[in-house]
Amino acid sequence: MSALLEVRDLVVDIPLAAGMLHPVRGVTFSVERGETLCIVGESGCGKSLTALALMALLPRRAKRTAAKLTLSDTDLLAARDDELADLRGSRMAMIFQEPMTSLNPAYTIGNQLEEMLLRHRRATRAEARERALFLLEKVGITAAASRLSQYPHQLSGGLRQRVMIAMALMCGPDLMIADEPTTALDVTIQAQILLLLGQLRREFGMGLVLITHDLGIVARIADRVAVMYAGQIVEHGSAAEVFREPRHPYTRGLMACIPVPGKVARGSPLGSIPGMVPSLIGSMSGCSFRSRCEFRRDQCEAEIALVEDATGHATRCILSVDEVTAAT
Amino acid sequence: MTALIETRDAERTFRVGRSLFQAARTLKAVNRVSLSVAKGEILGLVGESGCGKSTLAKMLLGLLEPTAGEILFAGQPLYSIPRLERARRVQPIFQDPYSSLNPRQTIAAIVSLPLRVHGVGSPTEQKKRVAEILDLVGLARRYADNYPNQLSGGQRQRVAIARALVMRPELVICDEPTSALDVSVQSQILNLLLELRKELGVTYILISHNLAVVEHLATRVAVMYLGRIVEEKDTESLFRHPEHPYTQVLLESVLTPEPGLGIPDSQLGVAFPNPIDPPSGCTFHPRCRYALPRCSTEAPVPLRTNGSLVECHLSLERAAREHRAAAAADTATGAAPQ
Numbered sequence: 001m002s003a004l005l006e007v008r009d010l011v012v013d014i015p016l017a018a019g020m021l022h023p024v025r026g027v028t029f030s031v032e033r034g035e036t037l038c039i040v041g042e043s044g045c046g047k048s049l050t051a052l053a054l055m056a057l058l059p060r061r062a063k064r065t066a067a068k069l070t071l072s073d074t075d076l077l078a079a080r081d082d083e084l085a086d087l088r089g090s091r092m093a094m095i096f097q098e099p100m101t102s103l104n105p106a107y108t109i110g111n112q113l114e115e116m117l118l119r120h121r122r123a124t125r126a127e128a129r130e131r132a133l134f135l136l137e138k139v140g141i142t143a144a145a146s147r148l149s150q151y152p153h154q155l156s157g158g159l160r161q162r163v164m165i166a167m168a169l170m171c172g173p174d175l176m177i178a179d180e181p182t183t184a185l186d187v188t189i190q191a192q193i194l195l196l197l198g199q200l201r202r203e204f205g206m207g208l209v210l211i212t213h214d215l216g217i218v219a220r221i222a223d224r225v226a227v228m229y230a231g232q233i234v235e236h237g238s239a240a241e242v243f244r245e246p247r248h249p250y251t252r253g254l255m256a257c258i259p260v261p262g263k264v265a266r267g268s269p270l271g272s273i274p275g276m277v278p279s280l281i282g283s284m285s286g287c288s289f290r291s292r293c294e295f296r297r298d299q300c301e302a303e304i305a306l307v308e309d310a311t312g313h314a315t316r317c318i319l320s321v322d323e324v325t326a327a328t
Numbered sequence: 329m330t331a332l333i334e335t336r337d338a339e340r341t342f343r344v345g346r347s348l349f350q351a352a353r354t355l356k357a358v359n360r361v362s363l364s365v366a367k368g369e370i371l372g373l374v375g376e377s378g379c380g381k382s383t384l385a386k387m388l389l390g391l392l393e394p395t396a397g398e399i400l401f402a403g404q405p406l407y408s409i410p411r412l413e414r415a416r417r418v419q420p421i422f423q424d425p426y427s428s429l430n431p432r433q434t435i436a437a438i439v440s441l442p443l444r445v446h447g448v449g450s451p452t453e454q455k456k457r458v459a460e461i462l463d464l465v466g467l468a469r470r471y472a473d474n475y476p477n478q479l480s481g482g483q484r485q486r487v488a489i490a491r492a493l494v495m496r497p498e499l500v501i502c503d504e505p506t507s508a509l510d511v512s513v514q515s516q517i518l519n520l521l522l523e524l525r526k527e528l529g530v531t532y533i534l535i536s537h538n539l540a541v542v543e544h545l546a547t548r549v550a551v552m553y554l555g556r557i558v559e560e561k562d563t564e565s566l567f568r569h570p571e572h573p574y575t576q577v578l579l580e581s582v583l584t585p586e587p588g589l590g591i592p593d594s595q596l597g598v599a600f601p602n603p604i605d606p607p608s609g610c611t612f613h614p615r616c617r618y619a620l621p622r623c624s625t626e627a628p629v630p631l632r633t634n635g636s637l638v639e640c641h642l643s644l645e646r647a648a649r650e651h652r653a654a655a656a657a658d659t660a661t662g663a664a665p666q
Contacts, residue, residue: 042510042511042512043481043510156600157377158600186376186377186537186600187376187537187538187539187578187581187582187583188376188577188578188581188594188596189376190581190583191580191581191583191591191592191593191594192594192596194583194591195591195592195593198590198591213510213511214511214583215511215585216540216582216583216584216585217583218585219583219584219585219586219587219589220583220586220587220589220590220591221591222587239587240587240588243585243586243587244587253512254511254512255585256515257511257512257514257515258511258515258540258585259515259518259540259541259543259544260540260584260585261539261540261543261544261567261582261584264544266543266544266545266563266564267522267544267545269519269522269523270515270518270519270544271515272512272515272516272519273512276480
């Protein structure tokens with residue numbers, strides 16, 4: 001059986017006044033049904049544009065190419081605009097970071113939830129309402145019936161994000177893409193939303209692509225992790241493997257940066273990654289991390305491939321596993 | 329040791345919701361908070377959004393007078409200190425270095441503004457001070473003539489820190505200083521804050537929802553819930569033995585990067601109560617997993633024991649039990665010498 005989502009060599013180019021911007025440079029991954037893939041990276045690494053490219057929601061002037069882009073047996077590259085519009089919200093749904101800007105302030109919650117079914121399925125208003133009620137309760141909203149007639153501004157941030165999740169689930173999608181779904185929320189609410197996403201993914205057998213910059217979230221929810229840097233995946237593997245033995249110097253650097261209670265002595269300096277992300281405008285060559293890398297060598301000037309070992313743990317680095325682990 | 333800044337039952341209420349059909353109602357953003365920060369400490373202030381931590385920060389900055397109670401700075405009522413002097417001694421660092429810097433001013437102009445306001449030194453001396461402080465915060469001097477939009481987020485936050493520190497304030501209030509930054513930049517800024525404390529001996533109040541950051545930096549932590557401080561302790565014991573059920577939930581919700589642990593289920597329920605209409609008794613009782621009958625009717629009094637504070641009926645009852653047990657032991661042994 002083929003994977004639910006297959007992405008091969010996804011490239012996004014955006015022409016700017018200063019030259020061609022290459023925010024996504026050949027990204028390859030796949031997601032199975034019921035699996036959670038976390039794409040992790042810092043701002044500007046191309047993780048959000050990757051998500052938008054999957055949904056075909058890129059800005060108009062952006063150019064998307066890929067060797068393969070399929071959602072089970074549907075070829076997303078060949079799909080026409082109207083076919084894509086039918087797929088979005090129906091078989092693949094997306095949740096964004098800021099729930100206030102992704103809900104329409106002029107319509108009630110009920111209206112916006114029901115619209116999903118009315119648009120994509122031949123449902124009656126009553127059926128749509130029933131489904132909306134069912135899902136609002138599913139995502140843990142109390143007094144769901146009274147919420148249907150409320151407007152987004154009447155809800156708290158946590159509730160709005162729950163409404164967004166319910167909305168994404170209305171048509172029972174195969175694939176859910178969540179772009180920083182909890183970044184705007186408090187830690188307590190964050191835990192609840194993530195718990196909910198995990199439960200729903202199991203219950204509905206969805207594939208979940210979760211985009212985040214927070215390694216804590218990744219560790220707790222991901223089956224597999226893809227670490228992105230400067231538009232490329234630099235490390236990829238099962239969450240357990242990547243956290244047990246991070247191999248790319250960037251991944252190792254990221255992990256050293258976060259204060260972990262009990263692991264880093266209080267008040268002692270945290271690790272840091274010197275330098276800055278390279279410009280993604282114009283032509284680029286070689287390892288994009290080499291300007292900040294302590295292990296930099298001459299070979300890093302050449303293009304480096306993402307090499308996978310027998311366990312499926314892949315790294316885009318010339319260092320061997322032993323060399324990396326010996327260094328720390 | 330005398331406190332650098334101290335609040336005594338400080339309270340701030342707002343009148344909200346007045347409209348044609350509704351009378352104004354009172355929102356208690358900060359409810360009789362007594363807090364004291366000694367020189368050289370880093371006090372972490374944590375809590376969910378809407379708990380009043382930013383209002384408290386504004387009050388401590390001298391930007392919002394308490395409606396009741398008082399705030400003392402080095403023993404003197406904060407609001408009796410002239411505004412300029414207050415600004416020299418207490419400085420803020422805000423969350424978003426994109427909106428806290430004037431986009432039309434050069435970095436040198438932004439950082440030297442406090443010097444000009446206070447009339448410190450000649451223009452040449454001011455220039456020298458700016459260069460010194462830029463060195464101190466790790467920003468190359470060549471950026472002095474740049475504008476904020478030419479800098480990255482981390483560099484802008486360094487500018488904000490330089491501006492806050494150029495007058496050598498005694499207290500710096502950092503309101504979510506790294507929330508808008510990437511992880512790799514966050515660690516640089518946190519390291520910088522720690523270094524500057526060593527170098528300049530400043531006292532920090534660190535407001536953050538990121539408990540891992542607070543754990544790393546703070547020497548003491550105060551947990552706020554609905555305008556009250558419900559627990560306050562030194563960092564070590566707060567993280568090791570959180571006593572208040574709310575603190576426990578907060579700590580459980582921290583997602584440390586340890587795979588396999590899964591997402592904790594705090595069972596907290598969604599609803600953060602409406603601060604205009606706070607629950608009766610202990611304001612946390614509707615969400616508390618240990619709530620007793622009396623929690624919904626009777627507000628707990630703060631329990632202070634050697635420098636720590638907790639405000640919970642459970643802790644009060646435990647303390648009472650221990651007290652009774654100790655008393656019973658005393659009578660059993662008679663007046664045995666210790």
